[in-house]
């Protein structure tokens with residue numbers, strides 16, 4: 001048996017033993033495992049599952065072991081992901097720390113910072129949020145104004161962030177702050193702030209989907225130790241951009257219609273159920289064609305993600321790929337929800353109450369949530385600008 | 397999945413690129429068209445293709461082929477698509493060559509395959525009977541006689557039909573007009589009594605013909621594969637053709653896109669290059685994304701052929717449908733972004749657009765293949 005096969009077998013056995021049965025069912029509402037200092041465990045198995053996975057570092061499979069990660073090779077991580085998928089396991093941990101901050105820290109942080117923050121992230125002990133956008137700085141992120149003044153032994157931070165996802169539940173925030181007002185991109189620094197510090201305040205914003213997953217975050221005379229600066233002073237933009245790449249990759253994965261809650265099921269099956277079936281086919285030919293166009297694009301997109309991974313491995317990566325994926329993946333996901341709605345008719349448009357199944361109500365809400373996909377992490381238009389400039393070399 | 401090329405493939409790709417650009421540039425097609433060339437292809441070029449191993453790409457070395465395999469085939473076709481090279485690749489190599497390789501007995505293989513690989517014989521598949529691709533709608537009849545069959549019927553859009561030495565005719569030996577079962581393939585020399593062939597002048601200036609069969613007699617030895625079992629052969633043969641056409645179309649799309657982006661950087665209006673206008677930039681970026689997806693699909697389909705996987709039909713339909721749609725997008729947008737000059741015959745864009753549409757309609761358009769993809773996916 002090759003080492004990889006042995007790893008697969010060992011992984012399969014371990015998962016069999018350590019993944020609670022209830023963690024192999026679709027995740028219900030309010031069951032997302034975000035961890036943090038004040039976690040909500042609607043289902044106690046979620047906590048068991050997280051701790052089991054974290055004990056092996058498998059919430060961050062490829063991070064080095066010395067920082068709490070799994071230390072797996074890419075091939076091993078792929079096997080782990082496959083085995084998890086095979087038993088329909090829920091994610092053990094959902095975390096901006098793992099998806100966004102961690103990879104940036106691994107690349108840019110000091111040894112002390114890595115040792116301090118990364119293991120906490122792996123274990124889901126600290127919940128992070130992202131303090132990038134401001135009322136006056138959205139797409140033009142580098143126009144941000146929140147300032148950090150050098151006060152000798154600490155920074156004094158003042159300003160306002162907005163659209164900060166889950167800020168009201170987060171323990172820490174990674175922030176872009178202005179440390180030099182005389183220049184734009186080269187006057188930005190990357191700062192880690194404990195949200196329990198005096199002067200940090202959050203106010204939830206209600207969304208069209210009815211939920212309030214993000215906030216305004218106010219920073220008023222917030223004292224931040226100097227050791228919380230990541231990388232060099234005024235060099236934060238490089239980190240910010242790299243982190244955005246990770247964020248885009250995470251968001252574009254949604255174009256594949258993963259198995260997470262509210263993803264709504266396969267349109268072709270729903271079409272048979274809601275609009276009828278004839279000889280094993282979706283009866284409505286127009287709907288069937290609409291579904292197929294979308295499926296084909298999704299199929300092609302998946303193959304493109306795989307090709308890109310293969311090219312990266314062969315050392316021939318094209319830099320702006322993440323912009324293409326963000327653009328294509330999010331537009332696909334939005335289209336998918338429009339098609340689900342079309343497929344489910346008025347049953348896909350219920351708002352609340354017993355006349356609709358939970359899955360139907362989730363679809364309505366998820367459809368509305370999906371609209372944010374092409375805005376968050378850099379809008380579709382911004383991604384197209386990046387492709388035009390970086391890949392096609394078109395002038396400003 | 398072989399989504400990254402190995403060394404040998406990279407080399408083949410370069411050879412093919414150089415060959416088509418130098419020996420068969422787009423001016424070659426233009427000349428054939430302007431001269432109203434009766435043959436519609438340059439036979440010397442085809443001989444050259446054979447010498448480079450292109451014509452025998454799918455044929456095993458036993459029969460004089462080069463065995464580059466499907467990935468190699470895709471690379472060659474992609475390069476040929478960039479210069480709109482007029483060759484009998486689809487008719488002779490993809491369709492007839494594959495059919496004979498798959499279904500031919502050893503005599504038939506021995507007779508045809510080395511000649512195809514050597515570029516000495518052109519073969520055409522006489523399949524279609526109506527304006528839309530439909531491989532099971534066969535009205536052409538083959539009535540059994542004492543020592544063979546008598547064929548009657550009319551075939552349309554037979555690629556390279558009027559220059560073919562040899563036809564493979566799909567005729568009905570049993571069943572109703574649209575039955576899958578009951579179709580038989582026959583090897584019919586183009587010069588046979590009762591075969592009349594007229595060229596169809598297509599918009600893309602490439603070869604196609606109408607073939608009329610009137611009491612054409614063939615012997616039992618001319619049956620390719622089994623009687624009534626023609627569809628089993630046609631399915632993989634057509635998928636080979638579809639994937640090959642998708643690869644050719646990929647080259648065409650890439651070329652039009654590259655030329656368009658180059659034009660956006662060069663043409664000035666309002667005191668600036670037009671590529672600085674966001675209304676054009678975003679559309680170009682959108683096309684870039686679509687082309688990336690197309691490339692992945694074509695590579696995957698070729699890999700599936702190479703690995704003889706059972707999702708070949710799925711991927712053939714995906715490739716044919718998606719590449720057809722994107723070729724329409726990119727040729728339309730390419731022309732629009734060139735402004736008035738794109739409308740001129742002197743400019744090449746029109747030639748690309750015409751070829752894109754004919755290639756898209758060949759062996760099933762996007763509608764056909766979306767329907768097939770859905771059916772194959774059980775919905």
Ligand SMILES: Cc1cc2nc3c(=O)[nH]c(=O)nc-3n(C[C@H](O)[C@H](O)[C@H](O)COP(=O)(O)OP(=O)(O)OC[C@H]3O[C@@H](n4cnc5c(N)ncnc54)[C@H](O)[C@@H]3O)c2cc1C
Pocket residue numbers: 129130131132133134135137138139140162163164165166214372373375376377378379380381382385
């Ligand atoms: C669900 C969701 C979650 C989010 N979570 C977070 C978070 O956790 N942390 C955080 O910091 N931020 C978060 N954001 C904010 C997000 O990053 C911003 O909304 C985004 O960057 C766009 O900024 P804006 O809303 O100010 O829009 P604007 O930048 O004002 O854009 C408005 C419109 O103009 C277009 N536009 C802008 N500039 C250009 C240009 N140069 N060319 C062409 N078109 C242009 C945009 O594409 C858009 O269509 C989140 C947003 C959403 C929707």
Ligand SMILES: Cc1cc2nc3c(=O)[nH]c(=O)nc-3n(C[C@H](O)[C@H](O)[C@H](O)COP(=O)(O)OP(=O)(O)OC[C@H]3O[C@@H](n4cnc5c(N)ncnc54)[C@H](O)[C@@H]3O)c2cc1C
Pocket residue numbers: 663665666670673675676732733734735736737739
């Ligand atoms: C069939 C036909 C008949 C014609 N008949 C006549 C006639 O009788 N008399 C006559 O004088 N002219 C005639 N014209 C010329 C026609 O008016 C021009 O072709 C047209 O104005 C476009 O100019 P152009 O070809 O130089 O393209 P360009 O201006 O070079 O445009 C190239 C591309 O850039 C785009 N573009 C240009 N500027 C911008 C911008 N600021 N923002 C975004 N996109 C931009 C264009 O939309 C186009 O897609 C004719 C053209 C055609 C095709």
